[in-house]
Amino acid sequence: MNDNKNMILAVVLSALVLLGWTWAANRYFPTSNPPSSKVEAGRQQPVQQPQSQPSAPSTPKALRSVSAALASGPRVSIRTPSLSGSINLKGAQIDDLLLLNQKQTIAPSSPPVRLLSPLGAPGAYIAEFGWSAEGAQAPGLDTVWTADSQQLTPGHPVTLNTQMPDGTRYQLKIAVDDGYLFTIAQSVLNGSGKPLVVRPIGLVSRATKSADPDSWTNQVGPIGVFDDKANYDINWKDLDEKPSGEQFTTNGGWLGFTDKYWLTALSPGGSQAFTASIRKSASGSYQADYSEQPRTLAPGQTLSTETRLFAGAKEFELLKQYQAAGIPQLTRAIDWGYFRWFMIVIYDVLVFLFDYIGNFGLAIIALTFIVRGIMFPIAQKQFQSMAAMRKLQPKMKAVQERFKDDKQRQQQEILKLYQAEKVNPAAGCLPIVLQIPVFYALYKVLLVSVEMRHQPFVLWIKDLSAPDPLTPVNLFGLLHFTPPAMLAIGVLPILVGATQWLSMKLNPQPMDPAQAQIFAIMPWFLVFIMAPFAAGLQLYWMTNNILTIAQQWWLYRKYGLHLSDTHPVHT
Numbered sequence: 001m002n003d004n005k006n007m008i009l010a011v012v013l014s015a016l017v018l019l020g021w022t023w024a025a026n027r028y029f030p031t032s033n034p035p036s037s038k039v040e041a042g043r044q045q046p047v048q049q050p051q052s053q054p055s056a057p058s059t060p061k062a063l064r065s066v067s068a069a070l071a072s073g074p075r076v077s078i079r080t081p082s083l084s085g086s087i088n089l090k091g092a093q094i095d096d097l098l099l100l101n102q103k104q105t106i107a108p109s110s111p112p113v114r115l116l117s118p119l120g121a122p123g124a125y126i127a128e129f130g131w132s133a134e135g136a137q138a139p140g141l142d143t144v145w146t147a148d149s150q151q152l153t154p155g156h157p158v159t160l161n162t163q164m165p166d167g168t169r170y171q172l173k174i175a176v177d178d179g180y181l182f183t184i185a186q187s188v189l190n191g192s193g194k195p196l197v198v199r200p201i202g203l204v205s206r207a208t209k210s211a212d213p214d215s216w217t218n219q220v221g222p223i224g225v226f227d228d229k230a231n232y233d234i235n236w237k238d239l240d241e242k243p244s245g246e247q248f249t250t251n252g253g254w255l256g257f258t259d260k261y262w263l264t265a266l267s268p269g270g271s272q273a274f275t276a277s278i279r280k281s282a283s284g285s286y287q288a289d290y291s292e293q294p295r296t297l298a299p300g301q302t303l304s305t306e307t308r309l310f311a312g313a314k315e316f317e318l319l320k321q322y323q324a325a326g327i328p329q330l331t332r333a334i335d336w337g338y339f340r341w342f343m344i345v346i347y348d349v350l351v352f353l354f355d356y357i358g359n360f361g362l363a364i365i366a367l368t369f370i371v372r373g374i375m376f377p378i379a380q381k382q383f384q385s386m387a388a389m390r391k392l393q394p395k396m397k398a399v400q401e402r403f404k405d406d407k408q409r410q411q412q413e414i415l416k417l418y419q420a421e422k423v424n425p426a427a428g429c430l431p432i433v434l435q436i437p438v439f440y441a442l443y444k445v446l447l448v449s450v451e452m453r454h455q456p457f458v459l460w461i462k463d464l465s466a467p468d469p470l471t472p473v474n475l476f477g478l479l480h481f482t483p484p485a486m487l488a489i490g491v492l493p494i495l496v497g498a499t500q501w502l503s504m505k506l507n508p509q510p511m512d513p514a515q516a517q518i519f520a521i522m523p524w525f526l527v528f529i530m531a532p533f534a535a536g537l538q539l540y541w542m543t544n545n546i547l548t549i550a551q552q553w554w555l556y557r558k559y560g561l562h563l564s565d566t567h568p569v570h571t
Contacts, residue, residue: 095126167191180312203289224255230332245279269306346441361457464536497527499545
């Protein structure tokens, strides 16, 4: 009767763990990218991901297509190895930008990711630079600038000019490099004949929130570095509830908006003080802007300032280069978390292995071998302890039989037996504990690194940062339906569960039937828990299990034990 109660309790607790983990993972631990492909009728098809689908503002009737908005005024084209787009001469806005090296889906013919879109189009997202002037007119949204060239390319900047009715001339000289960095030199010549007070300003504005989820493990939304400290504390909800937004006065830094993989950020040049603001505007759009200190220009005097605009993918090596070139703490645009130093170590090792091998899946497998190699001495002690426990099984069984009616005495005698034979039953936990930081670091790398996005492995694994799309639930795509996320159990998580089950079967088994049942079903619960995670993480766990099984088999042979020797052991 007690065994039945224990069994029921074990099943109920296991179900609560599974449901509780699902809730916690959805709320606090985003598991992976959305599925990048699906298998239907035996064929793998790409799936559009949310971050490549800009959502429309709340007034869709007023919207135009992107192509119509781009054709509505004069423009200067942008052409670099990484970017394609244009500058709107009406308002001097950088409002059209495609990331040429980033595709919307895994399909070879997929169009590139659109980062910036013009006003009036779905998902409008722009960057703009100018001035505010006291008691005088400054360029505005309706100002049409003249350009000295029709195309902006690396090494060939474009200069925009306009003149106000009072004779004051404004100029923007825009340069771009091979990556994602624009440099905007702003200058104003006071031709008004009287003193002029001006402030250089700049802004980034987006009509809607990011389609990427914001979580405590990865900042999405407003972001900035102020006085050399990264600020991840402002989110969309804060701006919705506080339209006045947040203001900062800082010496150097940058501010803007981050998606999971993309960043648009303004960084006024040098370490001079400026005022930064992040808020929601009356129109419902979200805006990050800065204004420098006011300057008074005498008639005929010129003021020149410089601002940099990062608009592109958060590629870590590029961020490091720009940070070294003077943009403070730009690498903090990637939210590595509290243990960023260790996350970056795992990232660097993976990228090194990828550069050498050429396949991120094989790089993850190689990383697993390296980690197991480093931990081999610890794991060897673990298996030695397990082997010693197996040899103790006859003596432990005798103790359990002798004191079967006195559980307290039974445990005391078994503890004495452990001490006499110098066996530590908890030794097997240490390798698992040491694996946790590596596992979490790999989780973060697959979650936040754009370098891992859409990286294929072999066969049906076309994106290691997304879940395994091949599932037996719909007979591997032969049945014409897509199972819900909780039931979309791929091949890799099933292999994770199977290898975990085999590894646990090779360990000493607990005497308590309830514990034995929990241990027996845990690997299969693990299948459901791991199913929504990135395929790269599943690959790491499966490879680690296989190496554990191989090490167990070798050490058991070394110590003269049979793998079939699975007598229960009290734990």
